[in-house]
Amino acid sequence: MTRDEGCLTCHAQTQGLGAAHDALGCSPCHLGDATARDAAAAHRGMEVQSGDFATVDRTCGQGACHAVETARVRTSLMARAPGILAVDRFAFGERPTPHRAPGDDLTTLDPKAPAKTPAESHVRKLCAGCHLGARKPRAGDLGEDARGGGCTACHLAPPSAFGRQTGGPLHPDVSAVVPEKRCSGCHGRSGRITMSFRGVAEVEPHDPRVTGKTADGRPTTRTSPDVHATAGMTCVDCHVERELMGSGTPHLHAHEALEVRCADCHVKPAEARSGPLDADREAVAEALRRSWARRKLPPLSTAPLRTLAGTPLVRTDAATYSLLLATSGDRRTIPLASQKPWHALRGHERLSCQSCHAAWAPRCRACHTTFEPEGTDVDHLSGEVTKGHWTERAGGNGFGPPLLAIGPRGAIEPFVEGMRLTIAGEGIPADAAPIDRALFAPLDPHTTARSRTCASCHLRVDETYPKVGETTRVGARLLDDAERARVARVGDCLACHGAWDDPIYRSFGESLGRVRPQCLK
Structure with missing residues (x-):
């Protein structure tokens, strides 16, 4: 790999790549014939969209570059989408449960063969454009409209300051610092996570709160952002490479691939997580350290926090409980939740952090x-x-407190409230058309804030909680009648005992045995 190649006869003034890739020249990433001296011959076999999965083994994934990462990313959820296929087949009534089955993998479907079922057709035509194997509609930085493109779906960045020195034509940078707008191209839809994180909610066109619209024209309003966004954090300040690019272990849904938990940063472990890393984690950590050093930002700690699985959060410092922001290098202190006594309140053992701290969630009722x-x-x-x-015609867009239900791991989590899904049309099997069902899905809406009030969950009578409904995750379910009754029983007491530290909640069962007659009226 060298910059001594024929491409530079025409492209010598092209600037914008950072120090990591600038020395490589053109052909290691874009192929073609670097020995040719005329444009037609030089461009023969050229890959304009370097990093596309069709050619990635000869570009980003060649042996001297990122072969290990390339192999792993092809096993990732963003490449394979097994959960989307499994849930879509379930939603369409093609199978009785959302369990994974053979064929729930975009990378194994034959692109030349027509879709075998309506659900497969639906995914291929409406959903698969967001997944990494899809080719981008055109080269370059497409901003929040970007979807697909293999490696450059995430790692394409604005031209670096390093590459602006001579004022030539600008080439996008390729960087481990993934800008948030790279995530927004896909994750600003469906669960609307990147929108919610920034305090933007999709609403109906006639809603008087409309203050703007998305790049694709959806009306929006402003509401409270996530506290992490307010602190200057972006997606990659929490989410680690093994979650996003695959760990080599196949997963069905994001909650299985997720390594980072709130407790990894906000709860001090009983014993420090230390010791040697496995070879893969050490290689990734070292690559991230080199990338950071090239940016000439404050030095990284040699003793960072680690996830429970053992992945180092390389920009944290376990000694000071602080984080260096990915984009700027500014330091932020990490508050410790373990110092808050209300987190030990009896009866809340099954609650996830987000069941209390998710301020709102997007709603799409139809x-x-x-x-x-x-x-x-x-x-x-x-x-x-x-x-x-x-x-697709959506309706009832808005936002509000999330529904709480039992997640696939048994914890109480935020769910997106039941969407009344109807599917109809010629070509849908007669015994499944029209499909009309209420489906619920767990969602961390990324709207972290101060805790909800006790009364917002412990209503005496909650007429809004769905009586029936299906979930899209194996093992997940709505609260049953007995669980809802226990929740409501606390609501009976809140009018007089509204504080979390009221003595009656130290042993609520015993307190109920001392209830006065007037409390039962």
């Missing part, structure tokens, strides 16, 4: 999906326009 067999649309697996067109 989604009517129709299929037009004579229409056409892009199949994101093949990149070709094929017959069949799906149309």
